[in-house]
Amino acid sequence: xxxxxxxxxxxxxxxxxxxxxxxxxxxxxxxxxxxxxxxxxxxxxxxxxxxxxxxxxxxxxxxxxxxxxxxxxxxxxxxxxxxxxxxxxxxxxxxxxxxxxxxxxxxxxxxxxxxxxxxxxxxxxxxxxxxxxxxxxxxxxxxxxxxxxxxxxxxxxxxxxxxxxxxxxxxxxxxxxxxxxxxxxxxxxxxxxxxxxxxxxxxxxxxxxxxxxxxxxxxxxxxxxxxxxxxxxxxxxxxxxxxxxxxxxxxxxxxxxxxxxxxxxxxxxxxxxxxxxxxxxxxxxxxxxxxxxxxxxxxxxxxxxxxxxxxxxxxxxxxxxxxxxxxxxxxxxxxxxxxxxxxxxxxxxxxxxxxxxxxxxxxxxxxxxxxxxxxxxxxxxxxxxxxxxxxxxxxxxxxx
Numbered sequence: 001x002x003x004x005x006x007x008x009x010x011x012x013x014x015x016x017x018x019x020x021x022x023x024x025x026x027x028x029x030x031x032x033x034x035x036x037x038x039x040x041x042x043x044x045x046x047x048x049x050x051x052x053x054x055x056x057x058x059x060x061x062x063x064x065x066x067x068x069x070x071x072x073x074x075x076x077x078x079x080x081x082x083x084x085x086x087x088x089x090x091x092x093x094x095x096x097x098x099x100x101x102x103x104x105x106x107x108x109x110x111x112x113x114x115x116x117x118x119x120x121x122x123x124x125x126x127x128x129x130x131x132x133x134x135x136x137x138x139x140x141x142x143x144x145x146x147x148x149x150x151x152x153x154x155x156x157x158x159x160x161x162x163x164x165x166x167x168x169x170x171x172x173x174x175x176x177x178x179x180x181x182x183x184x185x186x187x188x189x190x191x192x193x194x195x196x197x198x199x200x201x202x203x204x205x206x207x208x209x210x211x212x213x214x215x216x217x218x219x220x221x222x223x224x225x226x227x228x229x230x231x232x233x234x235x236x237x238x239x240x241x242x243x244x245x246x247x248x249x250x251x252x253x254x255x256x257x258x259x260x261x262x263x264x265x266x267x268x269x270x271x272x273x274x275x276x277x278x279x280x281x282x283x284x285x286x287x288x289x290x291x292x293x294x295x296x297x298x299x300x301x302x303x304x305x306x307x308x309x310x311x312x313x314x315x316x317x318x319x320x321x322x323x324x325x326x327x328x329x330x331x332x333x334x335x336x337x338x339x340x341x342x343x344x345x346x347x348x349x350x351x352x353x354x355x356x357x358x359x360x361x362x363x364x365x366x367x368x369x370x371x372x373x374x375x376x377x378x379x380x381x382x383x384x385x386x387x388x389x390x391x392x393x394x395x396x397x398x399x400x
Contacts, residue, residue: 046070068340076150080345081111082331084153088339093160103163103189107133108216108248109156110301110325111149116140116172120299121215121246123194131187133171135246135376140182141170153343161189196221198378199228201235205395210237210290211381214258217250217303222257229261229288239291239394241387245321245376249302252330256281259310262288262317267352268310271330274347291397292317293390296364301325308362309351318397319364320390328357366393 053061068087075085086094106126112118116138122129139155140146147155159167170184198213210232214225232240249255259268263283270280294317296308305324311317329348335341348358368389381387 071340072154075342079150081150081152082327082329082343083345084343086153086157086341086343090154090157091335091339091341093157094333094341094343103165104160104192105131105133105167105169105187105189106192106194107159108246109139109152110248110299110327111152112138114138115149117147117149117152117155118299119171120248120301123192123215126192126194127187127190128169131169131185133169133185133187134173137171137173139169140172141168141184143168144170163190165189194218194220195224197224197228199232200378201232201237202241202381202391204391205399207238207395207398208236209391209394210235210240211243211378211387212240213243213376213378214247214304216247217252217254217258219251219254221250222254225258233290237290239293239398241293241295241390241394242317243295243376243387244300244304244308245295245297245386246299247301247304248299249304249327252303252306255303255306256283259283259307262290262292263310263314266314269306269349269351270354271347271349279347291394293394293397294319295321295386295390296324296362297322297370297386298325298361300362301327305357305362306349306351309355309357312362312365313352313355318366318390318393319362320366320393321364321368321370321386323363323367324357324361326357326359326361328360366390 050066053066068085071085075083105128106123107119107128108121108123109117110120117140119128119133119135119137119139122133122135142155142158145158147158159169161167166186166188168184168186170182172180172182174180194215196215196218198211198215200211202209202211212225212228212232214221256268260283264287265285266283268281268283270278272278292311294308294311296304296319300308300321301324305326305328308319308324312319328350329345331343332346333341333343348356350356351362366389368386370384370386376384
């Protein structure tokens with residue numbers, strides 16, 4: 001399998017990336033021959049507005065904040081929640097997460113169809129879990145400031161901070177009567193460690209089935225996955241149920257490594273940029289042939305969808321659950337010379353059969369609703385409708 005650099009395929013507070021440097025201000029003069037007449041007109045209008053403010057605005061203001069605001073507005077108006085401008089402080093926080101060193105609350109979030117920022121995973125032993133934040137909560141405010149789905153990146157940056165400092169998270173949560181109520185929760189930030197893979201053996205009908213849950217795709221996931229898979233194989237399991245539910249994605253190269261483990265020679269995924277350039281990632285001929293089914297739900301996103309889509313298209317495993325989220329685009333980071341930076345959507349990915357994923361998702365082979373989709377518990381799999389269907393499907397395949 002071809003090895004590649006990391007690219008952004010996640011909604012996480014911990015993000016794996018690849019980045020390219022870029023010089024801010026280069027060729028930015030309004031007299032530059034590289035600017036069209038229309039662009040020169042826009043630049044002149046911006047300068048005129050600045051002069052109008054200086055001559056008439058009653059109050060003092062911070063020129064840097066005005067400048068940052070204009071750049072943020074430029075990126076926000078692209079209407080892509082994954083493309084954003086970061087101030088120097090915000091970019092430093094982002095890079096701390098990229099390097100695996102950050103203080104946060106231990107929540108994976110994504111932009112929901114309802115226009116909110118949704119908590120799709122709350123890490124075990126995390127400050128968020130201890131404080132009472134739950135999967136399915138909509139984060140509406142951070143320290144009293146409102147944030148919507150298209151401000152996902154800003155909210156994530158605000159949630160991060162220094163170890164020991166507290167942050168107030170306001171969530172919108174459905175109660176038992178299906179009515180939504182707002183709740184303010186104070187969380188103390190900490191260094192967050194995430195165990196990204198869980199496993200256990202479940203016995204049924206004289207067969208031993210390995211349950212293998214992948215919570216996200218981070219650098220540590222490759223090693224953790226190999227360790228847990230070996231543990232299951234050492235126990236002579238007859239099959240594997242791989243659980244990608246509530247997995248928001250992560251590092252593409254880790255996702256490809258896991259796909260390569262279970263696939264023979266062929267295409268895993270292809271990406272296409274705005275110029276039509278296609279990059280195809282392939283698996284080699286060696287493969288683990290253990291029978292397998294795969295679980296996904298509406299919170300499975302990005303790298304999770306690449307993996308599930310590859311297994312589905314290649315006929316490697318039946319996909320069980322609900323149609324996935326539908327994030328089929330790739331982001332790249334561009335650090336700027338003044339310490340700020342931008343993140344830009346640069347390409348779209350497709351399954352081996354050239355199936356589009358973005359805003360569509362991966363449709364399962366067998367659709368199953370879970371009665372309590374917000375609480376996936378490895379200790380209570382017998383009450384998990386989707387797992388039980390994946391288990392029965394796998395047993396039928398093994399016995400057949």
